Amino acid sequence: MGSLSIWHWLIVLVIVLVVFGTKKLRNAGGDLGAAVKNFKQAMKEGEADAPKTIDQLAQNDASKPASESRQHDEHKN
Numbered sequence: 001m002g003s004l005s006i007w008h009w010l011i012v013l014v015i016v017l018v019v020f021g022t023k024k025l026r027n028a029g030g031d032l033g034a035a036v037k038n039f040k041q042a043m044k045e046g047e048a049d050a051p052k053t054i055d056q057l058a059q060n061d062a063s064k065p066a067s068e069s070r071q072h073d074e075h076k077n
Contacts, residue, residue, distance in 0.1 A: 017025070
């Protein structure tokens with residue numbers, strides 16, 4: 001009684017297809033796929049830009065102008 005059988009899911013699928021139509025569902029699936037692809041690409045770019053070691057992090061901090069690092073420190077507090 002509590003679980004749904006395959007027939008219940010097929011009926012739900014048919015109702016969704018009738019209500020939304022295949023074209024709208026295809027467009028929604030394509031949009032979702034493109035969003036996931038862009039998200040993965042942004043994550044890879046972010047990992048490539050991020051410092052890998054403490055030395056790289058310290059080097060990036062040292063390369064900032066003094067005024068910028070002071071503003072960052074003030075913003076933390």
